[in-house]
Amino acid sequence: MTDSHPPYLYPPYKSTVLRAPSRPLVVPEYGPDAVELSGPVFGHAELGLLDNDLTRQHSGEPLGERIIVTGRVLDDRGRPVPGALVEVWQTNAAGRYVHLRDQHPAPLDPNFTGAGRCLTDAGGRYEFTTIKPGAYPWRNHHNAWRPAHIHFSVFGAAFTQRLVTQMYFPGDPLFAHDPIFQSVPDEKARERLVARFDLETTVPEQALGYQWDIVLGATPMET
Amino acid sequence: MTTPSQTIGPFFGFALPYGDGPRVAPEWHPDAVRVHGRVLDGTGDPLPDALVEIWQADADGRVPGAVGAISRAGHGFSGFGRCGTDADGHYWFSTLKPGGPAPHIAVLVFARGLLKPVATRLYFPGEAGNAADPVLSAVPADRRDTLIAERESDRTYRFDVHLQGEQETVFFAS
Ligand SMILES: [Fe+2]
Numbered sequence: 208m209t210d211s212h213p214p215y216l217y218p219p220y221k222s223t224v225l226r227a228p229s230r231p232l233v234v235p236e237y238g239p240d241a242v243e244l245s246g247p248v249f250g251h252a253e254l255g256l257l258d259n260d261l262t263r264q265h266s267g268e269p270l271g272e273r274i275i276v277t278g279r280v281l282d283d284r285g286r287p288v289p290g291a292l293v294e295v296w297q298t299n300a301a302g303r304y305v306h307l308r309d310q311h312p313a314p315l316d317p318n319f320t321g322a323g324r325c326l327t328d329a330g331g332r333y334e335f336t337t338i339k340p341g342a343y344p345w346r347n348h349h350n351a352w353r354p355a356h357i358h359f360s361v362f363g364a365a366f367t368q369r370l371v372t373q374m375y376f377p378g379d380p381l382f383a384h385d386p387i388f389q390s391v392p393d394e395k396a397r398e399r400l401v402a403r404f405d406l407e408t409t410v411p412e413q414a415l416g417y418q419w420d421i422v423l424g425a426t427p428m429e430t
Numbered sequence: 431m432t433t434p435s436q437t438i439g440p441f442f443g444f445a446l447p448y449g450d451g452p453r454v455a456p457e458w459h460p461d462a463v464r465v466h467g468r469v470l471d472g473t474g475d476p477l478p479d480a481l482v483e484i485w486q487a488d489a490d491g492r493v494p495g496a497v498g499a500i501s502r503a504g505h506g507f508s509g510f511g512r513c514g515t516d517a518d519g520h521y522w523f524s525t526l527k528p529g530g531p532a533p534h535i536a537v538l539v540f541a542r543g544l545l546k547p548v549a550t551r552l553y554f555p556g557e558a559g560n561a562a563d564p565v566l567s568a569v570p571a572d573r574r575d576t577l578i579a580e581r582e583s584d585r586t587y588r589f590d591v592h593l594q595g596e597q598e599t600v601f602f603a604s
């Protein structure tokens with residue numbers, strides 16, 4: 208992985224200490240046929256019709272602020288990546304995950320699971336309708352809180368482009384105190400994790416709109 | 431500039447794993463093999479919250495190009511697998527041994543505490559082509575064994591991923 212990524216070892220994020228590889232990475236000599244230079248291909252038939260609308264997956268409406276999150280998946284040269292599988296997961300408006308291991312004493316919402324997926328269109332665009340997630344506490348250090356975020360998992364054209372990351376909301380006061388956000392060394396690169404509020408994307412009487420583009424690593428086998 | 435990676439965190443389990451994720455080929459396939467192992471940290475403790483993904487060629491050495499990596503494209507082999515580790519850090523896949531002179535499977539591991547995934551390759555033991563494989567050859571000789579699965583039986587291979595420590599698995603830059 209190139210430039211903008213965080214290091215494996217970042218001691219302020221305590222879980223890295225015993226999990227970060229400590230030996231130098233080996234730079235692989237991938238031939239043109241290397242399996243890593245291609246990747247799985249996903250189809251619309253494999254996804255549910257409502258997979259990209261997290262507000263309509265139950266009988267009632269979830270609590271919280273409805274939002275639209277949209278953007279393009281691009282490669283490192285700015286070209287759209289069509290047909291990319293984008294998966295998201297997040298807390299509900301109160302900052303609670305459906306996950307059994309989440310013990311944060313905030314309420315669950317029976318009308319919100321917080322998982323979605325979609326495929327990018329011909330222009331590389333994805334779009335989700337969801338609820339603005341809440342901040343939540345974690346045990347990394349005293350009084351540790353994660354800024355509100357949506358987890359993203361993205362497949363490019365190649366396995367080497369595989370990206371799992373988190374999208375944040377503009378102006379969050381918790382940025383300065385969050386070692387996961389701060390693990391990205393370059394400030395400009397950190398800003399790439401923050402979505403932009405966009406009035407054009409906002410739907411009157413319905414939902415606030417955010418734009419967030421995702422830039423993957425190099426597309427292999429260029430002509 | 432690329433979008434930075436961030437950890438997958440501990441709470442992906444309700445969103446990313448799917449029913450047939452570990453079944454790259456169904457267990458009833460006559461040539462199915464089981465590939466399994468554990469993901470371990472620097473003290474040898476298992477990771478109960480890791481996600482393992484694999485991508486590979488089919489038995490003829492061809493990389494699948496058809497749509498349908500989740501549903502196995504309706505013809506029994508997808509090339510792509512995804513399995514979350516259990517409480518013992520254990521993952522498994524039912525798959526086919528890929529073709530080619532040095533059969534191998536690309537492996538990515540995501541976990542809480544990994545700010546970006548680790549990328550490695552699983553090779554099969556006793557393959558004559560391993561010695562000439564350009565990727566394997568570029569790995570320091572004393573660490574090459576960490577990329578070669580152990581044969582437990584005719585159809586079962588074990589591949590532990592050590593994120594750190596004496597037996598640290600070789601990971602690739604990408
Ligand atoms: Fe989270």
